[in-house]
Amino acid sequence: MMLSDVSVRRPVFAAVAAIVMCVIGFAAFFFLPVRELPDVDPPVVSVSTNYAGASAEVIESRITEPIEQQIAGIQGVERINSTSRDGRSNVNIEFSLDRNIDDAANDVRDRISRVLGRLPDQADPPEVAKADSDSQPIMIMFLRSTTMDRLELTDYARRYLVDRFATVPGVAQVNIFGEQRYAMRIWLDAGAMAARGLTVTDVETALNNQNVELPAGALESAQKDYTVRVARNYADPADFAQLPIGTRGSASTATGAQASGTLGAASAAMTNGVTGALIGNAAYVTRLGDIARIEEAPAEARRLFRGNGIDQIGLAITRQAQSNDLQISEGARKLMEEVAHSLPPGTTLEVGSDNSVFTSHAIDEVWITIGISMALVALVNFIFLGSLRAAIIPSVVAPICLLATFIVLAPLGFSLNLLTLLALVLAIGLVVDDAIVVVENIQRRLDHGEPPLVAAERGARQVFFAVVATTVVLLSVFAPLLFLPGYVG
Template sequence: MLLSDTSVKRPVFASVLSILLIVFGLVAFSRLPLREFPDIDPPVVSISVNYPGASASVVETRITQIIEERIAGIGGVRFINSRSRDGQADISIEFNVNRDIDAAANDVRDRVSSVADRLPPEADPPEVEKADADDDVILWLNFASQNMTTPELTDYANRFLVDRFSAIDGVARIQVGGARDYAMRVWLDRRALAARGLTAGDVERALRAENVEAPAGTLESGPVSYTLRIDRSFRTAEDFANLVIAQGEGYLVRLKDVARVERGTVDDRTMFRGNGEPMVGLGIVKQSTANTVDVAKSAKELMNELNATLPEGMQIYLSFDSSVFIEASIREVWTTLGIAVVLVTLVIFLFLGSFRTTIIPAVTVPVSVIATFIVLYSLGFTLNLLTLLALVLAIGLLVDDAIVVLENIHRRMQEEKESPLVASYNGARQVGFAVIATTLVLMAVFIPITLMEGNTGRLFTEFAVTIAAAVGFSSFIALTLSPMLASKILKPHSESRSGPLAGFIQGIDTTLDKIRDGYSRIFDFLVRRPIAIALATLAIMAGSWFLFQDLDSEYAPREDRGGFFISVRGPEGASFEYMERYLDEIERRLLPYTESGEISRLLIRAPGWGGGYNQGNVVAVLEDWDERRPADEIINEINAKMSDLPGIRGFAMMRQGLA
């Protein structure tokens, strides 16, 4: 064959080819992104609109329906999911998997902006984000200070931290848990209003009319031009208290005459605690198509950078990180890949009985693996559990080609008494087409998987292509590098063995000879009884089929991801104080797990992710896998402890990577 012939005749050429594959493969490997699974998440864009004080039915008719009607005609939409609740509308739009998320978000913004004038003026401007409205937080950062109150922490976070974390590539939004934003609170005195013939509407109109900052044109004086503005914005409680809201005959009615004005917060009905201590949380939600590992890594780097510049007594802590499980899983697969290479090399040594012969597959297999990264990078794939699993499974296939070539070279040296150079030339040429045929058959098995449709097809496409690419490179290496190395490394065959392991290798050979002889006797016995063999084969196939029917099936196996969530829901209309009492009780029942070391971090949040006061959430971060019981056992125990809480429904669960 041309490949093997050229490689044996021109060893420098074969070496340069392999070195180029290694160099390009390592460069591609360094640029491959890391994630848990192949990217099968569809592009999702969400719209959120706050309408303070409005009921769910009003939000539905005045906001949700108007926006839904306008965005329904956008191209590539799979479905639209909306949710209207008191004071807020959330609309999620899922697009076809091949839709560019940036273009989709721009189309949604254009459609939403065209109906902005039809929305109530009291509602906040719609916010469009490249993430599902119900997406989970991938990273919780706790923000605490010894010298600041919760409103001060919230103000600092909103002014200096939220924008910094929002600017990270792949971040959709930042949730501020336990936030208490500053606000001027006006407590109206109904009797004082009635005595002066005023209503709450009069106070609201006065506040809107007087508390303004507006442009006032320009003032030109000779060569100088000044830009003017009207600044009547109020900044202190005293400014608000002295606001004139009405004028009688000879007297003025000020706000302080009919109300009590104080600086407070927009809403005190929020709670965020970590292991029982009140704090403010920064929750990072990634974009629907973003890489969890990359986003988490960038956020943690920014956290470390910001910690060096924060005011004295202030600190940002990492409380929950969903990327830890992903990185640990991938490390385990890398370890498995390394063990597979070592075991394969050891088995080759035991069967071939020569260090020199073993060196060749020990070199060619890693070269094939490294070269595969070139294909992964070229096709835009990632390093994930499935591509690494494909490499682990491919190790056994990769070594096949090298062994076929080596065994034939070794046989020709032993039986034909050829020199290593001649045996390498003739041996590789003799089995070259067999190696290529085997490779094509294996590729033909895996490549059709890429034609599968839906999420399953997208999930296993990278798996199939990785194996096919690895097998293809192994065939190329077996016909180029393997015969070249054999011609240089192997020595002429000798009947006697020498060296420190000669006795051990001779013992292995004797054992293998006995196994071969035993197999020959069994084979001869079975060949004489074809009917019995056929019946036994049919029985095994039938039994396997019946057992297969009884197997349970699921999309993906359950995983212990190192953390779980508890969703707590009270009856409709339940107050924050009602939920706080039950969340305190749940926290009290879970704190013993932190003391025993099974739970390292316990986060309590109310209102929950749904936003209603009758909801709450608990995030439990478990200790390392080796230092605790299985997560399912802990979760079942906690669910049993919460089952006797009569006024709420609480259920602990662990979200899975593939759902």
């Protein structure tokens, strides 16, 4: 007994099976993530190393070349690209597509750990990162103000906006473009330092040793326990100006002969009966304000982010893996409306760019194309078969097959994107072709006077193997695409 025979003899079973597939497929449709393109992570691992104050030549010879030599022997490496510039080294390793990106990243970390001893001590530890297709922001919002500069806008965004937008379902993180963070800028005076015999290292040591907040222990009694906290004394430029650097180069560094002469003169005066006091060496403590100008300013004043000629900052939203771009955009826009009422006077928050707009319009166009194709199929069937029932049946089969397709896509981790929707459009033609062949054969038998049940059973059985053979041939035509190399395959 063939499947077509079961459907004809047990129409209730066939109808229930079709309804169940439609319900499950409709539910699976909402679990599919929506994005513009498929989630394909390129097999690229990057190694970034910072070495403040070093020139590009030093970066290349001391950092980039040792790293390249160490990672060159990793299995599956196809290409290594490196960039050395002042203060930073970037090495990108591209692996073959059949190489697992997680295993490749672990191999790179293992090789980097071997080369750490050959890198300069002042250099930061190398950072190993995998290329991620979800790392690019899908939405950027502009925060502008006529009353606050970018320094104040960055502070406000970090305090009140970043964490709120990070709670939107599907958002992985929120980054700030063009941010300016508060920093204590110290502009050293080379002449004043040279006169006191101080170096930049002395200033750095003093800042590291004194501008800290250390635990001071605890006090315990019978009834209460206290935690002792030593507050940091440096908070504004005036406080930093009083930070002691050292006593080198001051009056306390007098020679031994001068010191002994002073003491001898003081002793002789006391012996002769002259009243007086023994005056020791006056040690003058050099403070940071004596050798530098201190100001509270942005950590990087050369960073710009402008739009329409206006200084602003951008809030970039990055998606989570397997999340829905359209839902993220909708949630962020709703939150923008809520936040707009609490913004400071003269401050606005608006959408600068939203990639989900293109995705939404593209998907809508695909749905419209699917609807038009189904309507054209029904029209052509009605014209050539002359029966309204024969025109409706293929049009009903197509949506059932599409919904059943979502049952397979959801557990396999596919997403709704331009490629999968295009495949669905092509599949409509294949499904409708088979349905038209079966319906036309049954309609022909009905025209010859056979009863409907007999015509349906015999007509479907007659073309069953022909329809299956046609489907297998079409699959065999597209099957070689699976073996294409590169991202196409």
